[in-house]
Amino acid sequence: MDENEWPWVLSKVGKKVLRPGGREMTMFLLDNLKIEKEDHVVEFAPGIGFTAAQILKDHPESYTGIELNEEAGKNLRDIVQGENNKIIIGNAAKASLEDGSQDKVIGEAMLTMHADHRKVEIIDVAHRLLRKGGLYAIHELCLVEEGISPEAKAAITKDLSSHSHVNTRPLTQSEWKSILEKEGFRVKKVWTRPMMLLEPSRIIQDEGIVNTLSTVFKVLRKPKARKKILEMRKLFKSHRKEICAIGMVAEKI
Ligand SMILES: C[S@@+](CC[C@H](N)C(=O)[O-])C[C@H]1O[C@@H](n2cnc3c(N)ncnc32)[C@H](O)[C@@H]1O
Incomplete structure (x- = not known):
């Protein structure tokens, strides 16, 4: 991640929950994934490890996080401990785990960052890794208007991507x-x-009062981060009616 990418800016000031539907959506997905002690679980793009920590509370048989970003990987290794648990630095689309070896796969705020053909590659890997009946959870950005024109979609995509410095390509609910x-x-x-x-x-719901206050103090001391965060907030507000967060749990058939 470069230092202008907004998830990076947010994590540098201590924000832990970086996904569009917040902690609430993550907990909804985990409730529906119903991780059991005998489950083998893979997480694509664990980022700063908020979901990894939640998953490990359920003590699955194994947890594997596949994260592209090496620096994030170093921090993740502090969270992901235990004999059968590991972090792999690499691309989820190229995961080399055995076919049908996993019971649950989760990936949050990562498909949206990829062009549609790359999304398909990653979803394909989730399908390949899961056993029949295994569950895949996603948590992404969604375009509210079904049947949105290609021009309007391109305009939203361009605005979000150029201001956030992160490739941002949401789909509608029916497209997801x-x-x-x-x-x-x-x-x-x-x-x-x-x-x-x-x-x-x-922010208070996601981070709790203590972390929110500590984040606010850090932001006040970092004018560059403050400017970026206010810009991002304005950007999201201007698209408030056009985009939302979406979570899906799907079963391999
Ligand atoms: C916006 S963050 C989301 C992180 C985390 N899932 C969360 O919800 O807080 C995006 C993360 O996805 C990672 N990422 C994006 N594409 C990836 C891929 N194809 N394979 C592995 N990690 C990926 C990035 O390195 C980054 O850490």
Whole structure:
């Protein structure tokens, strides 16, 4: 990640929950994944490890996080401990784990960062790694308007990507569903939430009062980060009616 990418800016000031639907959406997905002690679990793009820590509380048989970013990987290794648990630095689309070896796969705020053909590659890997009946959870950005024109979609994509310095390519709910179905999944649960990542109420809900205050103090001391965060908040607010967070749990058929 370069230092202008907004998830990087946020993590540098101590924000731990960086996904669009916040902690609430993550907990909804984990509740529906129902991780058991005998489960082998893979997480694509664990980032700063918020979900990894939640998953490990369920003591699955194994946990494997596949993260592209080496620096994130170093921090993740402090969180992900235990004989059967590991972090692999690499691309989820190229995961070399054995076919059908996993019971649950989760990936949050990562498919949206990729072009559609790359999304398909990653979903395909989730499908390959899972046993039949295994579950895949995603947590991504969604375009609210079904049937949105290609021009309007391109304009939103361009605005979000250029200001955030992160490739941002959301899909509509039916597009997310169909991209999963085409790769051999049946979507079992869908949940949408407003995109409120940088709204004070969501920050307190996600981070708790203590971490929120510590983040606020850090932001006040870092004018560059403050400017970037305010810009991002304005950007998300200006698209408030057009984008939301979406979570899906799908079963390999
Ligand atoms: C916006 S962060 C989300 C992190 C975390 N899942 C969360 O929700 O807080 C995106 C992360 O995805 C990672 N990432 C993006 N594409 C990836 C891929 N193909 N394979 C592995 N990691 C990837 C990036 O390195 C970055 O850490």
